[in-house]
Amino acid sequence: xxxxxxxxxxxxxxxxxxxxxxxxxxxxxxxxxxxxxxxxxxxxxxxxxxxxxxxxxxxxxxxxxxxxxxxxxxxxxxxxxxxxxxxxxxxxxxxxxxxxxx
Numbered sequence: 001x002x003x004x005x006x007x008x009x010x011x012x013x014x015x016x017x018x019x020x021x022x023x024x025x026x027x028x029x030x031x032x033x034x035x036x037x038x039x040x041x042x043x044x045x046x047x048x049x050x051x052x053x054x055x056x057x058x059x060x061x062x063x064x065x066x067x068x069x070x071x072x073x074x075x076x077x078x079x080x081x082x083x084x085x086x087x088x089x090x091x092x093x094x095x096x097x098x099x100x101x102x
Contacts, residue, residue, distance in 0.1 A: 003027040007022050020052075
């Protein structure tokens with residue numbers, strides 16, 4: 001829930017961020033042996049990009065996990081956070097190159 005709430009309220013969390021009407025927010029969790037990966041997919045109704053709502057959603061979800069697990073392991077680290085793909089709106093589609101391509 002933290003991620004969804006953060007996506008809907010990104011404009012109040014990030015100074016000068018545009019207010020975006022969010023159509024849908026999906027938060028996916030990937031459990032590994034020593035990590036939890038979080039991916040946020042945000043769909044907007046406006047021509048404005050939804051990068052800030054997506055970043056807000058992912059980081060709020062991660063902060064919530066940290067808060068709930070800190071008594072078990074205070075050495076947890078958060079990061080990196082990065083954009084994977086952006087499409088729609090006034091800008092063209094952009095997708096992060098895979099690590100193997102760099």
